[in-house]
Amino acid sequence: MRIDPTTAVVAIDGVRVPLDPDQRTWLVYKPVGVVSTMDDPQGRPIVTSLVPKTPVTKPVGRLDVHSEGLMLLTNDGDLALRVTHPRYGIEKVYQVMTPTAATPRHIAALLDGVDLDDGPARGKRARIVSSNAGRSIVEVVMTEGRKREVRRLFEAVGLEVDRLVRTSIAGISDRTLSPGSYRPLSVDEIRSIYAKAGDDA
Numbered sequence: 505m506r507i508d509p510t511t512a513v514v515a516i517d518g519v520r521v522p523l524d525p526d527q528r529t530w531l532v533y534k535p536v537g538v539v540s541t542m543d544d545p546q547g548r549p550i551v552t553s554l555v556p557k558t559p560v561t562k563p564v565g566r567l568d569v570h571s572e573g574l575m576l577l578t579n580d581g582d583l584a585l586r587v588t589h590p591r592y593g594i595e596k597v598y599q600v601m602t603p604t605a606a607t608p609r610h611i612a613a614l615l616d617g618v619d620l621d622d623g624p625a626r627g628k629r630a631r632i633v634s635s636n637a638g639r640s641i642v643e644v645v646m647t648e649g650r651k652r653e654v655r656r657l658f659e660a661v662g663l664e665v666d667r668l669v670r671t672s673i674a675g676i677s678d679r680t681l682s683p684g685s686y687r688p689l690s691v692d693e694i695r696s697i698y699a700k701a702g703d704d705a
Contacts, residue, residue: 529578529694530555531676535683540566540575551575555686564588565596565649572683573598573670583694586701587674593647594700597672598654599633602663606632606640613661614644622650625657674700
């Protein structure tokens with residue numbers, strides 16, 4: 505069967521298959537000091553400068569300038585919507601380094617949630633990865649991505665943030681990526697995002 509890949513929707517087992525040859529989705533490790541925008545009036549490095557200029561891709565969600573880790577850049581609007589809109593529940597995993605020891609009480613507070621100035625925020629899951637010499641690494645799973653939400657959540661429960669790293673998006677991670685590097689998402693990875701979003705093609 506012949507189809508137009510720019511307009512047709514093809515699905516296998518109810519999950520769409522990306523067909524448009526002009527669509528690009530990059531998995532990027534954003535370094536500290538790089539802003540998650542298409543341009544910056546202050547002249548700071550921008551995340552789009554880390555990937556090919558054509559076709560133009562846009563950041564999916566954000567990481568603040570002081571945070572680092574995985575981001576998606578894409579020209580696939582449907583994919584970007586599913587990753588960013590809270591109704592799809594796509595999980596993003598963060599590891600947060602704190603200069604003070606995290607306790608079970610802190611973890612409970614992260615899960616119970618707090619009221620921030622732009623609405624409630626809470627972690628879906630959270631755990632202490634390690635504690636040493638009064639410092640801790642806490643892993644938290646979020647399904648929203650409001651401005652500086654993770655930092656503000658941690659500060660609200662009494663945990664200062666020394667370093668914040670996003671390690672996974674929709675179950676996709678890559679420890680081989682170093683700050684500033686990128687790679688394309690595979691077709692299977694893109695399909696997995698649609699599947700996790702409950703896509704019905």
